[in-house]
Amino acid sequence: MREPPQARQHGDDLQTNIDAHRPFRAALINGSRSKTYHRRNYSRRFALLVATIVERPRRYDMTTASIRTTATDRVLAGIMALALLASGMLPAFSVALMGVSLFAALSPALADDDDDDDDDDRPRRRVFIERAAPRPAARPARESRPSGPELVALLPAGQSTDALVAAGYDVVTRSNLPALGRDILKIRSTRRESTAAAVRRLRDLLPGQPVDLNVLYRPSLFECSVAGCDTMAMVGWPAPPAACQLETTIGMIDTAVQAGHPAFATGRIERLTMRSPTREASSDRHGTAIAALLVGQTDSAHPGLLPRARLVAVDVFHRGSGGTDAADAFDLARGLDALIARDIRLVNLSLAGPDSPILRQMVEFALSKGLTLVAAAGNAGANARPMYPGAYQGVITVTAIDRNGQLYRRANRGEHIDFAAPGVDLVAVDTTGRMRPQSGTSLAVPFVTAAAAIVLARQDKELRPVVDILGEAASDRGAPGKDREYGWGVVKLADSCASVPVR
Numbered sequence: 001m002r003e004p005p006q007a008r009q010h011g012d013d014l015q016t017n018i019d020a021h022r023p024f025r026a027a028l029i030n031g032s033r034s035k036t037y038h039r040r041n042y043s044r045r046f047a048l049l050v051a052t053i054v055e056r057p058r059r060y061d062m063t064t065a066s067i068r069t070t071a072t073d074r075v076l077a078g079i080m081a082l083a084l085l086a087s088g089m090l091p092a093f094s095v096a097l098m099g100v101s102l103f104a105a106l107s108p109a110l111a112d113d114d115d116d117d118d119d120d121d122r123p124r125r126r127v128f129i130e131r132a133a134p135r136p137a138a139r140p141a142r143e144s145r146p147s148g149p150e151l152v153a154l155l156p157a158g159q160s161t162d163a164l165v166a167a168g169y170d171v172v173t174r175s176n177l178p179a180l181g182r183d184i185l186k187i188r189s190t191r192r193e194s195t196a197a198a199v200r201r202l203r204d205l206l207p208g209q210p211v212d213l214n215v216l217y218r219p220s221l222f223e224c225s226v227a228g229c230d231t232m233a234m235v236g237w238p239a240p241p242a243a244c245q246l247e248t249t250i251g252m253i254d255t256a257v258q259a260g261h262p263a264f265a266t267g268r269i270e271r272l273t274m275r276s277p278t279r280e281a282s283s284d285r286h287g288t289a290i291a292a293l294l295v296g297q298t299d300s301a302h303p304g305l306l307p308r309a310r311l312v313a314v315d316v317f318h319r320g321s322g323g324t325d326a327a328d329a330f331d332l333a334r335g336l337d338a339l340i341a342r343d344i345r346l347v348n349l350s351l352a353g354p355d356s357p358i359l360r361q362m363v364e365f366a367l368s369k370g371l372t373l374v375a376a377a378g379n380a381g382a383n384a385r386p387m388y389p390g391a392y393q394g395v396i397t398v399t400a401i402d403r404n405g406q407l408y409r410r411a412n413r414g415e416h417i418d419f420a421a422p423g424v425d426l427v428a429v430d431t432t433g434r435m436r437p438q439s440g441t442s443l444a445v446p447f448v449t450a451a452a453a454i455v456l457a458r459q460d461k462e463l464r465p466v467v468d469i470l471g472e473a474a475s476d477r478g479a480p481g482k483d484r485e486y487g488w489g490v491v492k493l494a495d496s497c498a499s500v501p502v503r
Contacts, residue, residue, distance in 0.1 A: 148189030148198045152214040152330045152358050153206055155183045167205055173276060177333065179340035180365055184358070186214060186276070186330045210357035216326040217353030217388075219255065219286040219317075219442050248453050249310045250294060251344040253335045254351065255287035255317040255325055263292040263302035263429055272314045274335040275327075279318030282325040287313060289428040289438065290350045293446040302429045305450035314338055329356040336362045340369055345456060347371060348449040349395075350442035352378035352387035352412075359389055367394045372456065372466050374398060374449045376441040378412040391416045396452065396467055399486065400424055400444040405477060407485055411441055417487040418467060419474060421447035448491050 150172070155161075161171050164187065173186040189198040195213065203211045257269060269291065275281065295311045296304030316335040320326035327335075332351075339347055347366070352375070366373060377399040378387030390397035397416050400408035400423025408424050423444030425437045448470070455466045471482075474489035482488050 148191065148193065149195045150214040150328070151187045151189070151199060151202055151211065152328070152333075152356075153185050153187060153202065153209055153211045154180075154333075154358055154361060155185060155206070155209060157181060157183050159183070161185070163205060164202070167201065169202065169205075173278075173330070175330075175334055177337040177362075179337045179369075180362065184330060184333055210361050212329065212357050214328045214330050215354045215356050216320065216328055217332055217351045218324065218326050219351055219440075244306055244450070244454070245308050246306055246453060246457055247308045247310075248306070248346070248457060249312065249344055250306070250449065250453060251312045251314065251339040251342075251347040252287070252291060252294065253314045253316055253327075253332065253339070253347065253349055254290055255282045256284040256315040257291045257311075257313045258284045258288045261288055261292070261429070263288075263296040263304070268295060268308075268310045270310070270312045272312065272335075272338055274314055274316045274331050274338055275318050276331055279331075282315075282317035282319050286325060286350070286442065287315065287317075290348065290442060290446060292429040293443065294348060294449065296429070305446060306453060309453065312339065312342065312344060327351065327353075329358045333358050333362045336366055340366055340371065345371055346449065346453055347373050348445055349373060349375040349389060350445045352376045352380075352390060352441070355388050355391075360392060363389050363392045363395060372396065372452050374445055374452055376445050377414075377417055379408075379410040379440050380412050381410055382413050384412050386414045386416055387412055396448060396470075397487070398423075398441060398444045398448045398491075400439065400441045401477075401486075401490065405490065407478075408439065408441065410439075413484045415484050417484060419448050419470060419488055419491045420444065420477060420486045421491050451491050 168191045170188050170190055171185055172188055174183055176183050291311055291313055292302045292304055294304050295306055295309050296302040298307045314335040316327040316331040317325045374396045375390035377390055377397050389395050397418045399411045399417050399420050401420045402424035421444035423441055424439045426443045428438045451470055452466050455469045470491060471488040473492050475492050476489040477486040
């Protein structure tokens with residue numbers, strides 16, 4: 001139904017009054033009413049209507065709003081205006097504006113008032129109030145923050161990094177490696193660029209220096225649900241109480257080792273932390289299990305392979321995303337340098353990860369200093385790429401077998417595999433003091449580390465490489481000779497421990 005001409009004229013008068021006296025730009029009247037809308041949105045429409053009729057001495061700092069008007073709206077607004085006038089809160093000249101606007105608005109509103117009919121097709125009135133847009137506040141200039149991938153580099157000790165900063169890099173951490181005689185840097189790009197571009201630019205800035213992503217290395221261990229086996233007998237090792245009494249020092253790079261664990265009651269463990277201070281500490285489950293396999297006390301419930309040995313345990317792991325434990329190349333290099341500086345000849349590395357020029361240089365340096373490094377093959381599967389540091393030339397790499405001598409199904413394969421040792425459903429300690437079956441190439445590493453310790457203890461008589469001596473004593477498995485699954489075979493040193501002099 002079309003709006004009567006009189007209603008249109010009164011509506012024009014209302015808009016004229018609002019345009020003349022409101023501090024806003026304003027009001028466009030069109031549309032039709034709705035009973036439902038009126039009931040549901042009454043309070044909001046009433047407040048905005050008062051703002052429309054009553055002049056305010058300031059501009060609104062709000063976004064545009066809209067209302068529908070009815071006769072009831074206008075009458076109530078008038079009552080409120082009179083109440084404000086009586087209280088002295090309303091300027092006197094606003095009464096005239098209110099009277100004109102109220103009179104002009106009342107007729108068209110009543111002409112379009114609701115009745116009992118279904119009048120959804122009747123004209124609807126909507127008042128749009130346009131308010132001044134807020135002026136945006138001045139924002140402080142944002143500082144340039146490192147946002148790119150985390151990179152790592154080795155530099156000569158004390159070399160300036162001004163050129164890196166000028167090129168858009170931020171040096172997050174810098175640490176000296178006293179044994180290597182160089183500085184290791186953790187770096188982030190402040191530019192929005194791909195990882196490959198960030199690495200490429202950094203390599204161009206540092207020609208001839210090792211530069212790479214700060215890649216992660218993980219423990220090679222899984223919990224199992226199957227009962228364990230007599231692992232020491234599998235490798236010809238003397239079982240408790242007739243344990244090997246060799247006194248030596250072994251280095252271990254892993255997670256933390258639980259302090260006060262009953263397996264280490266005599267306190268022959270020195271603990272070092274090379275984890276970056278900004279990193280959250282990892283769990284100590286993996287490091288505790290590996291340490292107990294190596295040096296658990298004979299008179300405890302967790303006897304180890306070399307209970308009289310001293311262990312220097314270096315914690316380089318942190319709590320990564322998803323709650324997993326991981327060590328980056330930066331911290332791993334620092335941990336290895338700490339052991340080199342202490343002149344430790346044998347290091348257990350029950351971990352695996354990707355290739356890194358940083359780690360490669362540290363491994364080559366350690367080998368040149370006469371260290372023997374024993375590392376896990378990794379648990380990525382038969383078709384996976386080689387994992388490091390085990391795949392570096394000169395590192396002794398260990399895979400895992402079960403009680404029947406079968407290869408661990410998750411173990412990596414490759415020409416770099418040197419030996420196999422028990423590591424499937426192996427009963428190992430946890431941080432609660434209980435024994436539980438676990439699997440992984442990590443667990444196999446301590447058996448070869450212990451065997452290497454015996455060889456090193458006799459090297460005043462035998463100066464051949466450790467891997468050659470262990471290879472001659474190994475029990476061949478798989479294809480004849482060295483193969484890519486078992487290496488030289490299952491490590492065996494029957495009766496050899498008894499021939500080692502006790503220091």
